[in-house]
Amino acid sequence: xxxxxxxxxxxxxxxxxxTTSSGPGRALVLVYGILAVAATxxxxxxxxxxYDEAPLAYLLSAVAxxxxxxxxxxxxxxxxxxxxxxxxxxxxxxxxxLTVGTLSLVRSDLFADATVWSDYGQGxxxxxxxxxxxxxxxxxxxxxxSSGQDAVPR
Amino acid sequence: MLGENGAGxxxxxxxxxxxxxxxVWIPLAVLVAALAFVLGxxxxxxxxxxxxxxxxxxxxxxxxxxVLLVQAVSCVVVALAGPGPADPPTFWGYLIxxxxxxxxxxxxxxxxxxxxxxxxxxxxxxxxAFLQLRMVQVWFx
Numbered sequence: 001x002x003x004x005x006x007x008x009x010x011x012x013x014x015x016x017x018x019t020t021s022s023g024p025g026r027a028l029v030l031v032y033g034i035l036a037v038a039a040t041x042x043x044x045x046x047x048x049x050x051y052d053e054a055p056l057a058y059l060l061s062a063v064a065x066x067x068x069x070x071x072x073x074x075x076x077x078x079x080x081x082x083x084x085x086x087x088x089x090x091x092x093x094x095x096x097x098l099t100v101g102t103l104s105l106v107r108s109d110l111f112a113d114a115t116v117w118s119d120y121g122q123g124x125x126x127x128x129x130x131x132x133x134x135x136x137x138x139x140x141x142x143x144x145x146s147s148g149q150d151a152v153p154r
Numbered sequence: 155m156l157g158e159n160g161a162g163x164x165x166x167x168x169x170x171x172x173x174x175x176x177x178v179w180i181p182l183a184v185l186v187a188a189l190a191f192v193l194g195x196x197x198x199x200x201x202x203x204x205x206x207x208x209x210x211x212x213x214x215x216x217x218x219x220x221v222l223l224v225q226a227v228s229c230v231v232v233a234l235a236g237p238g239p240a241d242p243p244t245f246w247g248y249l250i251x252x253x254x255x256x257x258x259x260x261x262x263x264x265x266x267x268x269x270x271x272x273x274x275x276x277x278x279x280x281x282x283a284f285l286q287l288r289m290v291q292v293w294f295x
Contacts, residue, residue, distance in 0.1 A: 026266045027273040030259055034281055037251055045243045 020078035020086060020142050028138055029076045031131060035124070036068035039116045046113070054112030060100060064116045064128075067093050071135065078142070087139055094132035097121055101129070178232055182225040183290055186252075187283040189218045194279030201272040207263045211275060215256045218282070222253055240295025248292060252285040 021029050043061035051058055067089055074086035101120035104111050114123055121128030193214055197207065226249055232238070239245035259278030263271040 022266060023268060023270050024273075026262070026268075026270040027277060030262060030274045030277055033258075034255075034277070037254075041247045041251065042244075045247060049243060 020075045020083065020138060022078075025075065025078065025138055025142065028131075028134060029072060031127065032068060032072040032075060032135070035116075035127060035131065036065065036072045038124070039065035039068050042116070057111045057113045057115045057118075060117065061115045064093075064096060067096065075135065075138075083139070083143070086135070090132050090135035090139065093128075094136065097128050097132065179225055179228040180290060182221065182228060183286040186218060186221050186225060187286040189221060190279045190283040190286070193218060194276050194283070197272045197275035197279060201269050201276060204269045205272060206267045206269060207260075207271040207275050212260055212264060215260050215275070219253075219256050222256075222282075226253060239293045241292045245289060245292045248285050248289045252282055252289065255282050255285070 019025070039061060043058060043065045046054075046058040046061060071086060071089035071093060074082045074089055078086070097117045097120060100115060100117035104115070104118040111118060116124060116128055120126060193211070196211060196214070200207065200211075229245075229249060233242075255278050259274055259281075263274035263278070265271075266274070
C-alpha cells in the first residue's frame with residue numbers, strides 16, 4: 001500500500017531498525033498482546049455476566065481492550081499506515097489511563113467496579129501506565145531511523 | 155446415636171470427597187509454575203549474556219506445555235465430577251490463555267534472532283507462572 005515507506009526503510013540501513021516489531025519492540029508487542037488478551041477477556045466476562053452492576057466501568061474496560069488490541073496489531077505490523085495507527089492507539093491509551101486513573105481517584109463514585117485503567121493500572125502492576133510511555137518512546141525512536149518518515153504526525 | 159462412633163462417621167469423609175478432589179490439579183499448577191520459573195530463569199540468563207532463544211528452549215517450553223495440557227484435562231475432569239471453580243468464566247478464560255501463551259510467544263520469540271527474543275520468553279514464562287497463581291485463586295474464589 002505505502003511503498004514509499006518500505007523503500008525508505010531499505011535505505012535506512014539496519015533493516016530491523018525501522019520496524020516497531022523487532023529488537024526491544026519484540027518484547028513490547030508481547031506485553032501489549034498479553035494486556036490485550038487480559039483486557040478483552042476481562043471486559044468480555046464482565047459485560048456478559050454483570051453489565052448492570054457497573055456499566056461505565058465495564059464499557060471503559062471494553063474500550064481499553066479495543067485500544068490494546070489495535071495497538072498490538074499496529075506495533076506488530078510496524079510500517080506505513082500501521083505506524084500512524086500505532087501512534088493514535090498508544091496516545092489514546094496514555095490519555096485513557098491518565099484520565100480514568102485520575103477520575104477513579106477523585107470521582108470514585110463514578111466507578112462501581114475497577115477497570116484496567118483504574119488507579120493508573122494499579123491492578124495490573126502499573127503496566128498500563130508504563131506501557132504507553134514506552135510505546136511512544138519506541139515509536140519515536142524507530143521513527144527517527146526511517147529517514148523518509150516524520151516521527152510525530154501532527 | 156449409632157453414627158457417633160459407628161459406620162456413620164466413616165461415611166462422612168466419603169461424602170466430602172468431591173470438594174477435596176478439587177485440589178488434585180493444584181500440585182500440577184505448582185509444578186507448572188516451578189517449570190515456568192526455570193524456563194524464565196534460563197531465558198533471563200541468555201538475556202544477560204546477550205543471546206537469543208535456542209531450539210532447546212522451544213523443546214523445554216513444549217515440555218511445560220505438555221504438563222499444562224495434563225492440568226487442563228484434570229481441571230475439566232475435576233470440574234465435571236464435583237464443585238468446579240468459584241468463578242467459572244474467569245477460570246476457564248485463564249485456563250485457555252495459559253495454554254496459548256507459550257506456543258504464541260515461543261513462535262514470536264523464535265522469529266527474532268537478538269537477545270530480545272530471550273526477553274520475550276522470559277516475559278511469557280513469568281506470565282504462565284502468574285496465571286497459575288490466578289487460576290488457584292479464582293478456583294477457590
